[in-house]
Amino acid sequence: xxxxxxxxxxxxxxxxxxxxxxxxxxxxxxxxxxxxxxxxxxxxxxxxxxxxxxxxxxxxxxxxxxxxxxxxxxxxxxxxxxxxxxxxxxxxxxxxxxxxxxxxxxxxxxxxxxx
Amino acid sequence: xxxxxxxxxxxxxxxxxxxxxxxxxxxxxxxxxxxxxxxxxxxxxxxxxxxxxxxxxxxxxxxxxxxxxxxxxxxxxxxxxxxxxxxxxxxxxxxxxxxxxxxxxxxxxxx
Numbered sequence: 001x002x003x004x005x006x007x008x009x010x011x012x013x014x015x016x017x018x019x020x021x022x023x024x025x026x027x028x029x030x031x032x033x034x035x036x037x038x039x040x041x042x043x044x045x046x047x048x049x050x051x052x053x054x055x056x057x058x059x060x061x062x063x064x065x066x067x068x069x070x071x072x073x074x075x076x077x078x079x080x081x082x083x084x085x086x087x088x089x090x091x092x093x094x095x096x097x098x099x100x101x102x103x104x105x106x107x108x109x110x111x112x113x114x115x
Numbered sequence: 116x117x118x119x120x121x122x123x124x125x126x127x128x129x130x131x132x133x134x135x136x137x138x139x140x141x142x143x144x145x146x147x148x149x150x151x152x153x154x155x156x157x158x159x160x161x162x163x164x165x166x167x168x169x170x171x172x173x174x175x176x177x178x179x180x181x182x183x184x185x186x187x188x189x190x191x192x193x194x195x196x197x198x199x200x201x202x203x204x205x206x207x208x209x210x211x212x213x214x215x216x217x218x219x220x221x222x223x224x225x226x
Contacts, residue, residue: 035216045213090158105161
């Protein structure tokens with residue numbers, strides 16, 4: 001059984017650029033969530049995808065967007081990067097439909113630095 | 116704004132002692148509660164989940180939930196230096212879609 005994999009692990013961008021982060025779900029999981037974790041803070045929910053549609057969204061602006069593919073992998077896109085977007089971006093997969101729907105398995109994360 | 120509150124610490128305990136980590140939450144309708152461990156520079160790792168009032172034990176870890184007081188705790192018995200990490204408390208949101216995390220408590224276990 002493979003876990004959640006994310007790429008890239010680290011990247012540096014400049015303000016105003018765009019970035020795409022990728023995630024492969026754990027085998028058997030059908031739901032993908034993305035979280036942003038700033039230094040010294042807990043993860044903050046960005047959005048969740050289920051059956052290739054956005055299933056919930058946190059308090060993030062529209063320049064944060066995502067996709068889920070038929071194989072349950074996912075992308076997080078951030079446009080017009082701002083300095084405050086510097087953070088660890090965590091992808092988490094889960095299985096929707098069971099008691100453990102909120103039991104998240106996190107990937108190792110993508111650390112984004114915006115200069 | 117639904118909130119999850121934790122003392123940021125650091126909480127320092129000697130090896131072999133019991134570490135007690137506490138968390139309060141603001142949304143009375145929360146049904147699912149989780150403790151994640153996060154080592155420095157790594158991603159969160161699930162330690163315990165608890166859904167009903169009372170205690171739940173798993174090895175050296177015990178989660179305690181009191182919904183009336185909106186309080187959840189994690190006890191770590193026989194603390195080891197390898198337990199040194201940040202512990203994140205999380206509760207589900209009303210929609211059951213997202214987890215709301217606290218800022219985490221940093222635990223340091225000295226040998």
